[in-house]
Amino acid sequence: MNTQPDAVAISNAVIKGDLKAQDIVSSCIEAIAKRNPELNCFTATFTERAISQAEQIDFQAAKGNHPGIFAGVPFAVKNLFDVARVTTLAGSKINSKNPPAAEDATAIARLKQAGAILVGTLNMDEYAYGFVTENSHYGVTVNPHDKTRISGGSSGGSAAAVAAGLVPITLGSDTNGSIRVPAALCGVYGFKPTYGDLSRAGTFLFSSSLDCIGPFARSVRDIAAVYDVIHGYDDRDPICSKRSPEMCLPELYKGIEGLRIAVADEYFTTGAEPEALEAVEIVAQALGVQQRVSLPESHRARAAAYIITAAEGANLHLQRLRSRLEDFDPATRDRFLAGALIPASWYAQAQRFRRWYRDLLREVFQQVDIILAPTTPCVAPPIGQKTIVIAGEEIPVRPNLGRFTQPLSFIGLPVLSFPVKLPGKLPLGVQIVAAPYNEVLILRVAKALEKQLD
Numbered sequence: 001m002n003t004q005p006d007a008v009a010i011s012n013a014v015i016k017g018d019l020k021a022q023d024i025v026s027s028c029i030e031a032i033a034k035r036n037p038e039l040n041c042f043t044a045t046f047t048e049r050a051i052s053q054a055e056q057i058d059f060q061a062a063k064g065n066h067p068g069i070f071a072g073v074p075f076a077v078k079n080l081f082d083v084a085r086v087t088t089l090a091g092s093k094i095n096s097k098n099p100p101a102a103e104d105a106t107a108i109a110r111l112k113q114a115g116a117i118l119v120g121t122l123n124m125d126e127y128a129y130g131f132v133t134e135n136s137h138y139g140v141t142v143n144p145h146d147k148t149r150i151s152g153g154s155s156g157g158s159a160a161a162v163a164a165g166l167v168p169i170t171l172g173s174d175t176n177g178s179i180r181v182p183a184a185l186c187g188v189y190g191f192k193p194t195y196g197d198l199s200r201a202g203t204f205l206f207s208s209s210l211d212c213i214g215p216f217a218r219s220v221r222d223i224a225a226v227y228d229v230i231h232g233y234d235d236r237d238p239i240c241s242k243r244s245p246e247m248c249l250p251e252l253y254k255g256i257e258g259l260r261i262a263v264a265d266e267y268f269t270t271g272a273e274p275e276a277l278e279a280v281e282i283v284a285q286a287l288g289v290q291q292r293v294s295l296p297e298s299h300r301a302r303a304a305a306y307i308i309t310a311a312e313g314a315n316l317h318l319q320r321l322r323s324r325l326e327d328f329d330p331a332t333r334d335r336f337l338a339g340a341l342i343p344a345s346w347y348a349q350a351q352r353f354r355r356w357y358r359d360l361l362r363e364v365f366q367q368v369d370i371i372l373a374p375t376t377p378c379v380a381p382p383i384g385q386k387t388i389v390i391a392g393e394e395i396p397v398r399p400n401l402g403r404f405t406q407p408l409s410f411i412g413l414p415v416l417s418f419p420v421k422l423p424g425k426l427p428l429g430v431q432i433v434a435a436p437y438n439e440v441l442i443l444r445v446a447k448a449l450e451k452q453l454d
Contacts, residue, residue: 078170078171092329105201127332179214379428
């Protein structure tokens with residue numbers, strides 16, 4: 001059971017005067033200094049500016065003003081988010097010589113406006129291309145539950161920092177599962193909203209057709225609160241939705257009566273360790289779910305997602321591949337080089353299939369409101385391990401950790417990875433999936449589960 005206070009609780013204590021933002025931030029910075037050398041979550045910390053912001057929060061609270069829903073709450077971001085006066089690394093050596101960002105990413109600015117205090121940036125796979133956060137430039141981010149194992153990726157630092165209790169909330173990005181995979185392996189909540197629902201302005205993109213941003217936290221309430229704060233139209237991001245924001249926090253406690261919930265069958269029940277499927281059954285039983293539903297052609301959706309990801313990523317980095325090839329992480333370099341060789345006809349066909357698959361799953365969501373599926377096929381593999389054996393077959397680690405996440409993000413569906421820990425086992429995750437722009441339904445189901453299973 002999570003016994004640490006969540007971000008909203010910390011903020012409430014600051015607003016009431018029971019806690020000082022300066023004390024919270026100082027304690028957070030001390031914890032990072034003590035534990036980060038062994039975990040390697042953070043690539044930079046911002047002590048002076050964090051203390052300065054905390055002083056302002058305490059000043060406003062003392063005057064009786066409301067500094068925001070996250071007043072005094074420390075947070076950190078994957079180092080592909082722009083932070084004013086800091087160089088945006090995106091996990092790379094090449095970017096380290098770039099000039100500092102002129103302003104904060106939109107998501108950071110909105111959290112700061114709500115009183116949250118940015119304390120640092122977090123480790124990731126280079127250019128967000130990976131599921132392991134074994135970065136050849138900035139080191140491996142280890143799993144706080146077992147330091148011999150990976151944290152997952154590409155937002156590994158974001159998940160591990162929350163799991164270790166260094167900060168209550170973080171931000172990451174998700175292209176093919178880069179929020180959900182590390183959230184599952186580290187045993188925290190990770191939320192990927194609908195494609196285009198949250199502004200990506202001020203983030204270093206990987207695959208524009210697929211990239212999303214989202215939060216990590218230790219409670220559903222914090223996930224909902226972060227989503228509410230950073231949600232909303234932003235003209236700096238051309239794909240950001242103009243729909244009126246739907247606030248999730250007030251809806252969390254409305255229950256799930258009447259919701260049609262089913263477990264994903266066929267593709268999502270093969271190629272996984274028994275405990276990964278057991279985690280899904282535990283969640284299904286807690287919700288009283290017996291219905292099964294098929295998501296046909298998911299294996300082709302995963303293949304098409306690979307093509308789009310590799311082609312768009314390689315195109316973005318063509319100039320760097322020509323001029324700085326030796327400065328890439330070797331694993332990233334090889335995948336980008338392969339992506340650069342993908343025929344244009346393959347990419348066009350993958351995008352056509354994407355539209356067809358979106359229409360196909362739209363029909364599925366006429367039958368159900370929520371779908372449950374495993375997040376990863378297994379628990380966190382050991383650091384440096386290249387292959388895993390699942391169902392008697394030896395398969396590569398890096399691509400297969402996203403086996404169950406890719407078909408869902410391929411068409412921009414909103415998904416939350418709900419943490420499940422079986423006795424004596426490392427953490428796993430269960431994906432709670434809904435049709436586009438049904439974030440509130442996902443969070444209501446997660447809240448009901450949290451109440452029953454925590």
